Amino acid sequence: MPHLALPALASYLRSHGVPVIQRDLNIEVYEAILTERYLEQGLARLRQDFGAHGDRRPARRPLPPRDKVQWALASGPRLAAQVEAAVNVVRSPAFLDGDRGEHAFQTIAQSLELVSLPHFPSSLQLTTYIPPTYVDRSRSLLQAVRDPQRNIFLDIFRQGIVRDIARERPDIVGISIPTMGQMLAAMTLAFLIKEAGLPCHVTVGGPHISMLREQLPKVQAIFDLIDSAVLFDGEEPLLRLAEALDSDGDLSKVPSLIYKDGQQIRTIPYGEPQKVTDLPMPDFDGLPIGRYLTPAPVLPLLTARGCYHGKCAFCNVGYGGFNAYRQLPAQRIVEQMLAVKQAYGVQHIFFADEAISPRNLRDMSALLEAQGSPVHWCGCVRFEKALSAELLQSMARGGCRMLLFGLETASEPIIQRMVKGTERATMGRVLDQGAAAGIWNHTFFFFGFPGETIDNAQETVNFVYEHKLGIHSASVGTFLLERYAPAYLSPEKYGITHIVHDPNRDLAIYFDYRVKEGLDEKTADLVASRLVDVLPAKRYGHFYVNDVYRFLYASHLHQQGRRLPPWLLPEQGQT
Numbered sequence: 001m002p003h004l005a006l007p008a009l010a011s012y013l014r015s016h017g018v019p020v021i022q023r024d025l026n027i028e029v030y031e032a033i034l035t036e037r038y039l040e041q042g043l044a045r046l047r048q049d050f051g052a053h054g055d056r057r058p059a060r061r062p063l064p065p066r067d068k069v070q071w072a073l074a075s076g077p078r079l080a081a082q083v084e085a086a087v088n089v090v091r092s093p094a095f096l097d098g099d100r101g102e103h104a105f106q107t108i109a110q111s112l113e114l115v116s117l118p119h120f121p122s123s124l125q126l127t128t129y130i131p132p133t134y135v136d137r138s139r140s141l142l143q144a145v146r147d148p149q150r151n152i153f154l155d156i157f158r159q160g161i162v163r164d165i166a167r168e169r170p171d172i173v174g175i176s177i178p179t180m181g182q183m184l185a186a187m188t189l190a191f192l193i194k195e196a197g198l199p200c201h202v203t204v205g206g207p208h209i210s211m212l213r214e215q216l217p218k219v220q221a222i223f224d225l226i227d228s229a230v231l232f233d234g235e236e237p238l239l240r241l242a243e244a245l246d247s248d249g250d251l252s253k254v255p256s257l258i259y260k261d262g263q264q265i266r267t268i269p270y271g272e273p274q275k276v277t278d279l280p281m282p283d284f285d286g287l288p289i290g291r292y293l294t295p296a297p298v299l300p301l302l303t304a305r306g307c308y309h310g311k312c313a314f315c316n317v318g319y320g321g322f323n324a325y326r327q328l329p330a331q332r333i334v335e336q337m338l339a340v341k342q343a344y345g346v347q348h349i350f351f352a353d354e355a356i357s358p359r360n361l362r363d364m365s366a367l368l369e370a371q372g373s374p375v376h377w378c379g380c381v382r383f384e385k386a387l388s389a390e391l392l393q394s395m396a397r398g399g400c401r402m403l404l405f406g407l408e409t410a411s412e413p414i415i416q417r418m419v420k421g422t423e424r425a426t427m428g429r430v431l432d433q434g435a436a437a438g439i440w441n442h443t444f445f446f447f448g449f450p451g452e453t454i455d456n457a458q459e460t461v462n463f464v465y466e467h468k469l470g471i472h473s474a475s476v477g478t479f480l481l482e483r484y485a486p487a488y489l490s491p492e493k494y495g496i497t498h499i500v501h502d503p504n505r506d507l508a509i510y511f512d513y514r515v516k517e518g519l520d521e522k523t524a525d526l527v528a529s530r531l532v533d534v535l536p537a538k539r540y541g542h543f544y545v546n547d548v549y550r551f552l553y554a555s556h557l558h559q560q561g562r563r564l565p566p567w568l569l570p571e572q573g574q575t
Contacts, residue, residue, distance in 0.1 A: 001021075001548050002027075004286050004300040004352050005176040005206060005234070011283035012235035018242050022286045023170060025161060030293060032156045033115055033124070034087050034108060039080035042115040046072055049118065062150065063541025072114045085113045087293065090572040095295035096556045098540040105333070105542035108293070112366065119152045126293065127546050128181055135183040136508040138219045145191040153188045163194045170200050171245055174230075174238060177206040180509060190225040201245055203238075205230035210319040211483055211509045216258055219506055228259035230323055233274045233305070244512040276326040278303050281336045289344050296346040298548050299340055303333050303364075307354035309382060311419045314408070314449060317354055318486030330363030337368075337375050338388040343464040344381055348460055350551060351379030355406075358386035365391070365398030376555045378402035378547075383422040389433040401554045402440040402545065405431075410463030411456035414449055417494065419486070424463065431470030440472045440554035440564050442547070448479040448494040450515045451489065457527050473550055476532055478524040483509045537568040545574065 002024050010020040023402055046069060054070035057063060067271065089095055089104035100314070110128060116123045123130040132150035133140040146441050148154055158438060165173060173193060177186045190202050203226065209216070210231050218223060228251065230237045240254040251259045255271030271564070287298050304327040307317045318324075337349050356379045368374070376399050381387070383405060409415055410424055434441050448459045464471055481487060487494045498513040512521070519527070538544055543553040557564060 001292060001294065001299045001300060001350060002108075002284065003176065003178055004282060004302065006286065007284045008279070008302075009174070009176075009234055009238060010286070013239060013242070014283060015280045015500045017241055018239065019315050020286075021170065021491065023161065023164075025157075025189070027288060028160060028291055029124075029185070030126075031155055031291065032060045034083050034111060036084055038112055038565035039076060039083055039115060041467055042118055043076040044081065045074065045118045045505055045568055046076075058442055062121055064117050065088055068113075068117060071138065072165075073118055075110065075480070076114055079107060079111045079114060080511075086111075090293050091291070095542075096553065102540050102542050103539050105496065105545070109400060113397060113441075114383050116152070120150055122150055123208060124152060128144055129185070131184045133182070134505070135568050136505045136510075137481055138222060138484055138506050139504075141184065141187060141507065145188045149193045151184065151188060153185045154192070154378070157192050162198075165200065167195060169198075172201045172203060172238075172242060174519050175204045175270055177200070177204055177208045177426060183208060183507075187222075187225055194225055198439040200240075201227045201241075203228040203230055203241065204445055205234045205238075207319060208504075208509070209431050210321065211316070212507055213267070217267055217505055220260075220265060223260040223265060225422050228254075230254040230317070231258065232270060235279065256422060262556075267453065270321060271324055273305070273326065276328055277332070278300070281339060284340070284344060289346070294548055294552060296348055296552055297344065297346045298345065298551065299331070299346045300350050300352045301336055301340065303328055303351055303356050303360050303379070308357055309355065309421055311421060312408075313404075313418050314401075314479060314482070315486075316482050316484040316488070320489070326362065326487070327357060329562045330360050330367060332373040333360065333364055333445055334367045334371075335379070338371075341375050347375050348552065348555060349375050349377040351377065351550065353379055355382045358384050360393070361387075361400075362391055365379065365395045365400065367392065368398035373397060375399050376401045376558075378404070378551045378554075381428050383427045387426075387430045387434075389437070392434045392437040392439060394429070396437040396439050401558055402442060402547075402551045403434060404442045407443040407445040407460075407464075409445060409449065409456070409460050411452070411453070411459040414452050417451055418449060419448050421480050428463070428467050428470075431467045435470040435472070435564065438558060438564070440550065441470055443471055443474045444477075445474065446477040446479050448519045448521060448528045450479070450513075450523075451477075451518045454523070454527070457524075465568060469566050472545055472554070472564050472569050476528050478521065478528050479519065481513045483513045500539075512573065538565075539571055 004024050006022045007430060010022045013020050050069045054066060054073050086104040086107035089100055095101040111517055114122050122132040133144045135141050144151055175186045175189060177183060193202055209229050212229050237254055238257045244254055245249055251266060252255060255268055257268045259266060284299060304325060306325040308325045310317055340346055358542050378401055381403050407427060408418060408420060412424055415422060445460055491499055494515040496513050497516050498514040543549055
């Protein structure tokens with residue numbers, strides 16, 4: 001599934017007469033790697049470095065484990081011969097056939113493990129990328145973008161996107177960086193553009209850049225790779241940037257921009273939040289809709305920007321800036337869903353909201369049901385009292401196949417401490433009634449919020465077992481102290497006695513901390529890992545790897561009239 005940033009920005013710029021080429025380098029990297037030729041090249045490099053039997057140890061450090069290299073050398077020819085067929089299976093309904101889909105998924109996962117070994121300790125996986133160094137340290141990041149040994153993106157970008165940029169000669173190259181995990185790839189592309197001397201303005205944006213807005217001006221070396229950074233909503237700043245570069249080049253008139261002016265880094269004040277009702281529908285033209293690694297295409301949309309609750313102590317919604325909640329009316333949302341279906345033949349919509357409001361859930365569902373429920377959809381919602389059994393049934397009839405809930409904790413004292421605004425009784429009722437309506441419930445919860453005790457954590461564990469028939473999948477983690485979250489901005493209010501600010505981590509967005517009482521980070525990790533260790537194994541685990549696969553699996557089960565399997569119960573036929 002593509003990230004929504006590109007089609008949203010492309011649509012706005014195109015509506016103002018700015019031509020745009022949009023490229024999703026996430027899928028392009030996987031397409032470049034998951035080929036017989038690339039795997040054979042990876043094997044050749046392993047043989048060159050480690051010998052035919054993996055018993056040679058090069059002088060460079062760090063090195064992958066010997067047994068991993070030997071596994072890759074032994075399994076590599078088989079994986080190279082099978083990987084392209086596996087990609088075809090994942091892109092087809094055959095992925096939803098348990099045995100075929102599982103085999104294809106494992107072939108791809110092992111192929112990615114193999115091609116990562118020459119770049120160890122880098123690890124490229126289907127759902128994440130683990131960089132070879134700390135990308136929250138500018139010195140390490142700037143070294144890694146130039147490192148041909150450990151940076152898997154250098155050769156791929158040189159042979160692909162950089163050549164295309166040289167041929168197409170755009171005036172601006174905009175790079176969206178939604179997460180820290182994409183920081184190295186993004187800065188590698190920027191480095192290669194500058195290295196090639198291409199005459200274009202390189203700008204970066206996205207949530208991760210907005211979170212680094214105070215740090216970037218202090219790291220002047222970053223601006224050897226980029227020309228500017230766009231903060232928060234990017235539509236209007238990008239348009240003004242294009243206009244400025246097309247006229248007198250005066251960037252001081254561009255809102256929400258950080259740029260280098262001579263030897264000085266300047267930050268232009270933020271513009272007003274864009275009214276979501278004034279924005280055109282996202283434009284996916286130019287994206288490879290049918291080439292994503294999913295058995296059916298899934299496209300993202302939004303019902304709103306911001307969060308209508310916006311108070312959770314662990315969340316940095318708005319990234320420390322404005323959290324102006326802006327909502328589309330249900331009629332507009334449904335019109336967009338139907339337009340996407342007609343234009344791209346897509347029957348699955350993933351709403352990328354922080355949380356869809358109960359009013360829109362009610363009105364959307366009624367409108368969609370009246371039109372015969374033409375699409376399947378899912379999205380994040382809060383445990384609200386307004387989610388009655390009747391509304392959940394209406395949502396299911398209107399095409400809702402999965403809901404993602406931020407459960408976080410089921411301990412009432414910690415719910416209050418988090419300023420979560422939910423109630424344990426409501427959470428349990430909504431899960432049970434949603435499951436009864438035929439909706440797949442996915443929950444997120446974590447351990448270690450400051451002040452949480454082992455007894456509080458046990459309350460959460462007890463709750464999920466009490467409602468095991470209403471939970472179909474879950475993401476379990478531990479508390480992360482994130483820049484601009486209320487717990488970071490007012491640590492003493494939440495029992496945090498010390499935040500560790502390492503000066504070497506000058507691009508950090510997560511921080512170590514000390515608490516006055518309750519679980520420390522190590523104990524919280526132990527609680528989470530112990531829970532995960534006792535979970536029943538799933539015969540076809542590939543259906544649970546990410547939200548898109550879960551969504552499509554839930555839709556598939558609904559179409560077949562099959563029951564939704566509870567997360568905490570062994571599957572039929574298993575013990």
